[in-house]
Amino acid sequence: MAMDDIQVKDGVDAETVEAVKALSGTYKYGWNTEIEMEYAPKGLSEDIVRLISSKNDEPEWMLDWRLAAYRRWLELIEPDWAMVDYPTIDFQDQYYYARPKSMEEKPKSLDEVDPKLLETYKKLGIPLKEQALLAGVEAPEGERRVAVDAVFDSVSVGTTFKAELRKAGVIFCSISEAIREHPELVRKYLGSVVPVSDNYYATLNSAVFSDGSFVYIPPGVRCPMELSTYFRINAENTGQFERTLIIADKDSYVSYLEGCTAPQRDVAQLHAAVVELVLLDDAEIKYSTVQNWFPGDENGKGGIYNFVTKRADCRGDRSKVMWTQVETGSAVTWKYPSCVLRGDDSQGEFYSIAIANNMQQADTGTKMVHLGKNTKSRIVSKGISAGKAQNTYRGLVSMHPKAKNSRNYTQCDSLLIGDKCGAHTVPYIEVKNNSSRVEHEATTSKVDDDQLFYCRSRGMDEEEAVALVVNGFCKEVLQALPMEFAMEAQALVAISLEGSVG
């Protein structure tokens, strides 16, 4: 057994606790950037859709696509099946486009970006310089660099390492740029995984999305670094509708990270994103999210309403996708990253930690749709509820008639802290052939007083003890994250639970 191995892992955990201790207050990213903004008029109409399209210098086909989505959206009604409860959203009382004035002339390089914006990302610990990494992490010689696309309200501020990635054939840019520069790829794949008419929020997003990230990995290429997008909602009363499209061509590989924060405001804000992943033969995508939108205060005031559609289409044989999510923020979360296992022998994995504290509500899970032969899926969900929060795991596993010899394994664990919160597990299982197998295990437990006392008798205070026990509960999922994110996520787990005990 390599002791050095221990040192690394051990270092992560102990440093996390340090990091947590060093942080005061509950939501660390709640500050606001004072910056001059330009808004589209409030409300939603065809004119607003046209305006967004023209702000992005989009071609005609894109505008038509948006308008079709908008018309479709008008006919839809908001879904209410999720176990979440929030005031009716007035879609006319929102801004659908907000961009910093300084972004009017698109900066040609990061040097031209408004220093205030650069400062914002620096404060968030997101490096927009090409040598750095996520805050506080030392890079081992030339390794583990992360390219970042920074999205501020409705626009992408800049993308790092573009040139270097280009050399490897990788395209990493904002979606608005991709629409202009790579129309053939965008037209071919946009909406091919999440159709315009998929669901209420996805349709809305298709009409009004303003920016997001685009990734294309050519055949046979292993992306030379981690890619990441960092979303920041800053403006008030503004919805963020981002759109991400990642295409992993044959036999390619990419690991992609997504992070999100927003200022602390007492009016709730809407975030409705669509993420589409396309995987061709033998391709592999790892998609990790650390979602830390402002959760609202302890009385449930403010916070982000997070309605997200994320789906991966494993079109190619032997393709493999892995979703890992750490959901600690948002007032309301409605999110089911899904895998369509179309290719034979394709694989989908979903690892999730969802924490709901105070008045937060989370309804999250996944869909594994097995269409191809010998497809495999694995779901590991860890839900933690504290305060008066409600946390629901909702998951669908579907084995179609042609999905012979397919397998699913689902493990769904809930942990309750205190006795005013709730945990719910809602599995839907459909098996339409007789050679496939679905296994489902679920547990619900309370944070154990004896464990907490054991920790405290060794010198840890109550919050440290809870953080340690909960991080242990989530271990399997934390281990699925890339190293840098694992540290951040562990710290977040602890911060999100502050004030949940005692």
Add this chain to the structure above:
Amino acid sequence: MLNIKNLHVKLEEEDKQILKGVNLFLEPGKVHAIMGPNGSGKSTLSYVLSGKGGYEVTDGSAQLEGVDILDMEAEERAAAGLFLAFQYPVEIPGVGNMTFLRTAVNAQRKLRGEEEMSAGEFLKVVRAKAKDLKIDADMLKRPVNVGFSGGEKKRNEILQMAMLEPKMCILDETDSGLDVDAMKLVAQGVNALRDDKRTFLVITHYQRLLDHIKPDVVHIMANGRIIKTGGPELALEVENNGYADLLEEVA
């Protein structure tokens, strides 16, 4: 070191008195043993001293180096130098043993306003101490106590004690479940920590542990009280005759 006066403890939830006036005076550098029939209140005493919830002190006091500890949080007592090796160590799934140890060491240091131990130094120290207790690297990596055998759990408690270097060590039946060799290892671990400042309170049912960890004083506890105090010979008497005569003496 530890001065317990007239300690009365009842259960918080029920009207059940468990400790009925315990007096103990433990001097620095000494090893005291407590023996007593099952259910006499030995573990309860150790829990109350280390700050476990669910008990109510109705009378009496406990001072560690002259400072009242009964109002302190469990972690403050730990940082002040009190340590309990549990009769039934708790399992913590997903938390690496090493992580747990390092978090504990640094938490105590921080509470005392001391510098944290660096990762490198910690690793060096823990390796050496684990080796003395024949705890292998795999056990350090595994989640705290999960799937450990009874004896491994007890050795792990002693490893924690060795790392935390407490002033006042309470060992609750650390010998139960140990094979002969493991018992020697544990005793060596304890003896290695013995010095003229550190105090031990060893709760046990058997003389054989006391063959290896020679006590200065032996107490007999029954029905929530210390009913007799003597030298090492008292333990031998219990070993040979059981508690019947002693209980009769006080009845």
